[in-house]
Amino acid sequence: MLSLTNAARAQARTCGETTHAAAPALSANAQLAQAAQAHASDMAARNYFSHTSQDGRTMADRITAAGYRWSTIGENIAAGQTTPEEVVSGWLSSPGHCRNIMNPAFRELGVGYVQGGSYRHYWVQNFGASF
DSSP states (O other), rough: OHHHHHHHSSSSEETTTEEEOOOOEEEHHHHHHHHHHHHHHHHHTTTTOOSSTTTSSHHHHHHHHHHOEEEEEEEEESOOOSSHHHHHHHHTSHHHHHHHHHOOOOEEEEEEEETTTEEEEEEEEEEEOOO
């Protein structure tokens, strides 16, 4: 997922009506990955699909709880797709998700994936830049 995302960032592209220049490659971050994996697992275990956890926690709450000291963050979620290629392709076709992928302010990425729940496959990307 990291290499697919970085390959997408390496080329200029249009997300909806906004054109983005190529963006620098992202680095893997363990704290962002911990938050992403926990959210993917929670969605599968509780059979829901949302950026807000069923206990009301937001992406910011989850990423902060994982110990990531952020200045900016973003999140992409997907459910049902069976391969990373399918997921990234879908995100690049969605203006909001595409903007997250192409956002040059983001420097790090954490990815979560779990099988289970009603969608059978849950994917989470947490983007960030730390202090």
